[in-house]
Amino acid sequence: MKISTITFYRSRNYGAVLQAYALQQALISCGYETAIVDYCRVLNDKKSLKQKIRQMALIALEVVHYKSRLRFKNRFETFLNENVKLTNRYDDYDALVKSPPQSDMYLIGSDQVWNITYRYRPEFFADFAPKNVKVASYAASIGRYDYNQVQLEKFEKGLEKVYPISVRENSAKDFIKEKFNKESLVHLDPVFLLDKEQWSKVADEPQKEEKYILCYALTGSSLMKKAAEKLRKETGYKIVSISPTAVNFINGDYNVFDAGPKQFLSYIKNAEVVLTNSFHGTAFSIIFEKEFYNFTSDFYSSRTTNILQQLDLIDRIAKSLKDVSLEKLDYKNVSIKKRKLIEESYAYLKSLEESI
Template identity: 30%
Template sequence: MKIGILTFHGAHNYGSMLQNYALQQAIKQFDGSLQPVTINLRNKAQDDMYNIFKPFREFQDKRRYLFKIIMSPWRKQLERKQQLFEEFLSENISLTPLVRTGNEIPDIDDITTYITGSDQIWNFTAHDFDWSYLLDFVADDSDIKRISYAPSMGPKPSIDTLSADEKKKAEKLLKKFTAISVRESKTADVIRELGKLNCLPLVLPDPTLLLTAETWADIARKPAGLKAEKYIFLYNPYFLPEVYEQAKEASRITGLKVITSTLAPKTILPSKDFMKILEVGPREFLYLVKNAEYVIGRSFHVAVFAMIFQKKFIAVEGMNDSRLGNFLKEINMERCATLQGNVKVVLKNLDSENPPIHACMDRLRESGIKFLRENLL
């Protein structure tokens, strides 16, 4: 039996690609007869967002011209980074042929269930949002089961941006799901606002938490250019000034250099004192988290991997992000979060003896596995 997965698998974002890999691997562990396959939907908006060095004439968003010019000094490293993402995808994810719209998704023999999730695929304000992530392409009279596994509506879940017709469309599509799970409680609250559904949304862990630290360590790979010395790993996929300011403060207090694997026009000056290692795909990202002395950022997925590898994580103003705050509460690690830049206090908390979080992590893993077993077997 084939299980079709729809998610942001093609985004050149570490969390996006690794959560897809984790969901695939978790399904494979249940029963040898289950064959998860990811629907290779990569719309034009997503292509524009991540393929920054394609020819100018191919960009839909002309503002990307300036981005391409500004980033040209790092072109070689960034092109290699893109290559590492595509290599990981082709070598580790079972994919259908490439499609650009939901209308192009082929009928696949033996698909019994579609799983949509995880990541921010239900973030209606996302640049690459597509109604296919609510399975609008599946025929109304189809007997294919539809479930969601931990999709997110983003940092500030809302349906306020939707028109009245779009809200009705979302409600109609969600009513066809036989099981709905989401990643955060606030996303669950918004789903309930859409109307009376056939099932209540459950809050479940991100797929990355379904695999153990040992499993992730097996695929980690040391990045080119990384020297054998202690460091703080900074990761934030979008620019927030406070992240860079607090990373500098953490470096000053600890005496450790800061390494970052991301670069965007707005971060060039703020990160001038950091070591940039840009040729970093999903496997190299795992290595940088696993071997850091401290990890800092306000990214949900870097927090997850820091906890999986039992690292000291500084969540910059972390309780202000619904996704990150929800996760830290679940594992009783609110002490990781800075408040108005109190980096010194957080570092002191992290360096003192902390209670283990293994039991919390195991509980989350078991809840996700239970949901998948009940709805796939």
């Protein structure tokens, strides 16, 4: 059976690329032939003055860190070229509609494919799919839920052909039931479908010989900064700060602007402690069984809170400095709960063939 997946994969974002890779590997292990639909949408969105100023500032920082950022981009391209199978490339949506990749099923997910805050993306609802081809989703995330009526109508229309529906968060399941009266299942983000040993084979060699605290921040967090300084004082460990952009939100002893997916995995795997406000930073901390704390803002908390609740790790969300300590995590109970969720996720993927 041939499954074409529809997801984020070309953005230079660690979580996006690694979840796309993980889902592909999981599908292969289930016996499916699979590739990611290689559609690259041309961006022509109008930007506000504030957005233009921010973009100019980012470009200036990219120039400052030019050599590092070039290595960063090349490492992402190399990872995709060497590890991810894609369909033929589509440079415009009309071409995708006229001649979509031949498949028995289009599988949407994972990551925030159903976040339509700024626009409705027809490809992420497989609107291009021929009527005789099945469309399903796996661990699709919505991201936020404050949509207006026009957005909700587009969302509902997009879901018409999707069955079965699998989402990543319980909040997404509740949203779909409340707004559209549709049932859905909750499954793990694809990165959890590969175990610690499998990810260790993907990870690069250790990047630092000395012990360190890893900070991976997608946005600024004064609490994370204070927590890192507190732990450095208590342990003597250096602070390594990884940034997915040219903006460094946490100023560490070592500031890393050039880590590709493999180096990102290595930094987490070999850290003594991980401090992050990223969903996938948290996910890989759990996979590698690290001491970690999450500093996600309330606005984005549902993505991370869901998995932490499922694994009884909700106390790893730091609300104040007193929440951060060197207390060791016992991963025995976490592993038992995680194994059950992984089995449920794989059972769903294996059942897709029966739904054709």
